[in-house]
Amino acid sequence: MPESTALLTDRYELTMLDAAVRDGTANRRCVFELFGRRLPGGRRFGVVAGTGRLLSLLRDFRFGEDELRFLRDERVVDAATLRLLEQYRFTGTITGYREGELYFPGSPVLTVEGTFAEAVILETLALSVLNYDSAVATAAARMSIAAGSRPLAEMGSRRTSEQAAVAAARAAFIAGFGATSNLEAGRRFGIPTMGTAAHAWTLLHDTEEDAFRAQIAALGVDTTLLIDTYDIDRGVETAVRVAGPGLGGVRIDSGDLPVVAAHVRDRLDALGAPRTRITVTSDLDEYALAALAASPVDAYGVGTSLVTGSGSPTAQMVYKLVARQDSAGTWIPVAKASAEKATTGGRKSAFRTLSGGVATSELIRVADGFDTPHGSDHPDARALQTVLVDHGDIDTAFEGSEGVSAARAHHIAARAELPSRALGLSRSDPAIPTVYAAG
Amino acid sequence: MPESTALLTDRYELTMLDAAVRDGTANRRCVFELFGRRLPGGRRFGVVAGTGRLLSLLRDFRFGEDELRFLRDERVVDAATLRLLEQYRFTGTITGYREGELYFPGSPVLTVEGTFAEAVILETLALSVLNYDSAVATAAARMSIAAGSRPLAEMGSRRTSEQAAVAAARAAFIAGFGATSNLEAGRRFGIPTMGTAAHAWTLLHDTEEDAFRAQIAALGVDTTLLIDTYDIDRGVETAVRVAGPGLGGVRIDSGDLPVVAAHVRDRLDALGAPRTRITVTSDLDEYALAALAASPVDAYGVGTSLVTGSGSPTAQMVYKLVARQDSAGTWIPVAKASAEKATTGGRKSAFRTLSGGVATSELIRVADGFDTPHGSDHPDARALQTVLVDHGDIDTAFEGSEGVSAARAHHIAARAELPSRALGLSRSDPAIPTVYAAG
Known part of the structure; x- marks a missing residue:
């Protein structure tokens, strides 16, 4: 059996889970989004990479005897949480940008829906994979343009x-x-x-x-x-x-x-x-x-x-809670207000608007609560999100060699839509603006 | 059985090995050294890290069925080399700086002695581990000083x-x-x-x-x-x-x-x-x-x-052949002469000279051939190298939690010897000069 990936995780994910099990919020349904606030290094676009690797690592994200023993010995969580972790399987749904796709500030590169318990503990692993792989892919795309x-x-x-x-x-x-x-x-x-x-x-x-x-x-x-x-x-x-x-x-x-x-x-x-x-x-x-x-x-x-x-050795993407149920089961958009790190609450849908085949904007529609926002209302727009994990069922098409080939092909197609100013190497604003609209 | 680490290797290590098996040079005894030409980022000292991890990865550096099948299918090496790889075990000797030790330009952080065949194919793995871990440890030491x-x-x-x-x-x-x-x-x-x-x-x-x-x-x-x-x-x-x-x-x-x-x-x-x-x-x-x-x-x-x-996300250390036998078994110091990347041939021994307990130089003695150079001839000097692998036998004291504790303690002791100017954060020359001497 392959090594478990479950401890490639920050301790606070598990202490939060532990506290949530105690106070009854662990089963509140949640939507987390993974995105970049900006493109580091004055890049004109980012390239999403790592998604297929993340899905494979998610298969091995389980708490076996060794993992549970460590958590017990270190007193990270209590006995009730250990029992819950023993049964852990991600049963939620993950949608996201295809691997190889371009992204811009605010693009919802990954959206994880599930209970707080099952979704919060994927934060560290998802960010480790997407942040490094996307940083390298973004540099690679610029080099490929230059070559x-x-x-x-x-x-x-x-x-x-x-x-x-x-x-x-x-x-x-x-x-x-x-x-x-x-x-x-x-x-x-x-x-x-x-x-x-x-x-x-x-x-x-x-x-x-x-x-x-x-x-x-x-x-x-x-x-x-x-x-x-x-x-x-x-x-x-x-x-x-x-x-x-x-x-x-x-x-x-x-x-x-x-x-x-x-x-x-x-x-x-x-x-x-x-x-x-x-x-x-x-x-x-x-x-x-x-x-x-x-x-x-x-x-x-x-x-x-x-x-x-x-x-720019990391894409600096973050994983944030954007919507959750309250105790009555009503969906609430949530966002923090911290200085310079404020986020936009509510589930997002993303489209690339085009004019004559050339990208003109990253259109992000924000829902009030959990519901998927409407379509783009734009005559020429491409939906950017696809289902990667459906109620716990991981789509194998994104993994292994097959996933890599598909991502490479998708990248070529996505890059072909970029306006010519995206191909410059100097520091700049993003090549297309991110436009927010109500759902 | 843990996953093999043998393919965490650049293809050219194996094509060189393959060609060496054919022309009879594979068993020439060699000395490779791992060192940094300079300290990236204008750092005043570097911190060696990764050694204990490398030793553990070396235990799993073997070519099993899966690895051999891949190399055969991809035609990386021929049948004779596949047979040799099937039996691969590193039987040479590795000496090096203790983990946590400081290093400077030219410091022989790791010295690998063995046949060309067994030593050349460790290049990529050794550099991956030491370059990343040392880059992080060096940044960490500066932060620790600032905190x-x-x-x-x-x-x-x-x-x-x-x-x-x-x-x-x-x-x-x-x-x-x-x-x-x-x-x-x-x-x-x-x-x-x-x-x-x-x-x-x-x-x-x-x-x-x-x-x-x-x-x-x-x-x-x-x-x-x-x-x-x-x-x-x-x-x-x-x-x-x-x-x-x-x-x-x-x-x-x-x-x-x-x-x-x-x-x-x-x-x-x-x-x-x-x-x-x-x-x-x-x-x-x-x-x-x-x-x-x-x-x-x-x-x-x-x-x-x-x-x-x-x-400075990599320590930019390199792994270079510095001495080897000729067909008669005579040791020859070797070095390349490439512009800006020239190296110094001959096996090196390293000492930190001290005055009143404060480091004054990195003294590197260079031997003509294979022989270990003499001692430092300096009244107050500390030998920096220790045996990590003795004729294939890996010293377990450097691995796992025990190795980490020892490295942490060693780092404190080594850092205490630094002159006060080493503690500044701005870009600078190394805190002590590297001095070369004949063996």
């Missing part, structure tokens, strides 16, 4: 926590990358994996030529040789001499890339290898990619800046 | 990937935090957990007073009440009226904290609750903590900035 038609590979596993690395590879693939170096992401999610050799390969051998010959013997002449371990000119010369003009590619991992790439292209052409591709991989982010647009580069590998969200 | 004697709790699980959250809680505890909100970190590593209630708790109830009464009934009068859901003055008044003057604490999660904290302190004192503690938790980082030093605050909760490394 244009040139292929992008994700190679940042070493610069983020070991399991986050798998999530990052997945999020990047959804938002436009073509491959990853991470083998586990290949296994779990069917993402193409890539990679040939590091500097250690060259250093292991008595000469660079020995290293290149051995790599070609193992991986074929179409492989990519790393040419900057010693002297890059000699590296190029040795590579073409050993592999012949059919050499697949060379990789450059250091130096002033526009200058070095142009120089290496000249050398390859002069050596009779005009079809040998150039891959560059040194400290790239979306700005560096944009600066390389006119350079003779054929492919990119991006690591650190991708897996750390290129300056 | 002075006031207790610090880690509450950032929702702002980093779900398993990274557990690692972050652990790293923060090692570097001076006193507790975490993350229950899994409590279970796995024995870290004290904390937390009482969120805004959702207040919003669930018909009135703030109902919420406070129910929380006190469940958690006792010593609990901490969150007072800023609606109007903070009314929140304080209600809290003291419901709990009495023995109320344990109030939490403030919004607003201009120095102003609000002073105001709330005045209100509490006026209401006859001078011993009620004030905890603040809104978007804190080390600079905000320093700015609150003169405010009447009793405890802090830190989230986002901690788990994202406060602007």
Whole structure:
């Protein structure tokens, strides 16, 4: 049985549950929404990612013997709550934006409906997954725009926590990358994996030529040789001499890339290898990619800046109670009024309005209570929410490789609706305004 | 059996291994070192964290049926290499800095000795763990300095990937935090957990007073009440009226904290609750903590900035081959010469030199080949490396709760040696210079 995910949770979710069991509010029906107040880093749009992973983690969100023993020993909850947790299964309904969809400030990315007891304790897990994965996907989409038609590979596993690395590879693939170096992401999610050799390969051998010959013997002449371990000119010369003009590619991992790439292209052409591709991989982010647009580069590998969200390592989304029943069963919209952190009460429905196929606004209709608000009333609008979990039944179509493929396709379609100003890289307001309307 | 960690690895580690099996270099003995070229973010020191986690993950680094099938189906390696991987067990030796130790540019935080085959494929996993955990621990140490004697709790699980959250809680505890909100970190590593209630708790109830009464009934009068859901003055008044003057604490999660904290302190004192503690938790980082030093605050909760490394989300350490045998079995120091990424060949030994108990330099002695360099030759120096894995035998003392306690204690001792200029928060050179000497 897979490891339980139930303790990937802040303690206060369980102390609240415990207190609610005592005072009889645990079964009040509630609506929680997960959303971002703003787009961090002055981004023009956000990309939703993590949904499919969250659904899989929700399957394993249960309190077994080990989890219950810990909660009892630590006195987190009392005996009555332990009995309730022992039976825990999420029986509510979750709707949300499709994975790969764009989002804007206030977009109800996820809506969780259920009893207070079953919905409140999903807060930490839902936010952990969506905040990291969406931060990476948002950075990836910007890099994908900057790279244009040139292929992008994700190679940042070493610069983020070991399991986050798998999530990052997945999020990047959804938002436009073509491959990853991470083998586990290949296994779990069917993402193409890539990679040939590091500097250690060259250093292991008595000469660079020995290293290149051995790599070609193992991986074929179409492989990519790393040419900057010693002297890059000699590296190029040795590579073409050993592999012949059919050499697949060379990789450059250091130096002033526009200058070095142009120089290496000249050398390859002069050596009779005009079809040998150039891959560059040194400290790239979306700005560096944009600066390389006119350079003779054929492919990119991006690591650190991708897996750390290129300056915005979390999407900073929050999970807030927006409506609940009172003791008589009447639905009440609720919101906090804290300075700078005020929220809008009431369940939300979301639509992207379009004009001639181009997005014009994020339209959010707010219901008074629990009822789903009406449609958009807009002649050309796309409903953004779909059912992910129906009364406890998780839709498997969003999980695994299948979910990733669907999300990647959905992202392409959603991005195609963006107005051209959304494609700029500089800090800005969101590309389309969020418009609120009564339900 | 726990899940294998072997595919948390970049594909190129295995393609290099595959090529090395073919050309006979796979069994060349090698020394790899893991180190940072610089301290990101202009930090004055770094804190090593993750070592104990890495050792546990190394136990599960093996290629079972599932892993081998994936590598065969994806044609990552050939049949001979698959047979070798099936038998894989790391039989080499790993030395390194103790967890909780400080490090500086060039410090050999981890040294892995073994065949090329067994050592090269640990690169990605070792870097993933050390880079994230050390980034968080380094930020945590700065926050701990800024907080002075006031207790610090880690509450950032929702702002980093779900398993990274557990690692972050652990790293923060090692570097001076006193507790975490993350229950899994409590279970796995024995870290004290904390937390009482969120805004959702207040919003669930018909009135703030109902919420406070129910929380006190469940958690006792010593609990901490969150007072800023609606109007903070009314929140304080209600809290003291419901709990009495023995109320344990109030939490403030919004607003201009120095102003609000002073105001709330005045209100509490006026209401006859001078011993009620004030905890603040809104978007804190080390600079905000320093700015609150003169405010009447009793405890802090830190989230986002901690788990994202406060602007430096990765320690940017690298894993480099520094020495290897040639075909005759002679040890050769090796180093790459790439622009701005050059490395120093040869196995390193590291010492912290001291004067009157205060650290004066990071002394690194470089051997010509494999041999361990000599001692420090310095009258007052502390050797920084210890054996973590001895010919494949993992020292269990560094793992689990025991390892975390030892690391936390070691960090306190190591930090006490720092010169006072290390305690500043602004961008700077490292607090002590790294000095290289021949072995």
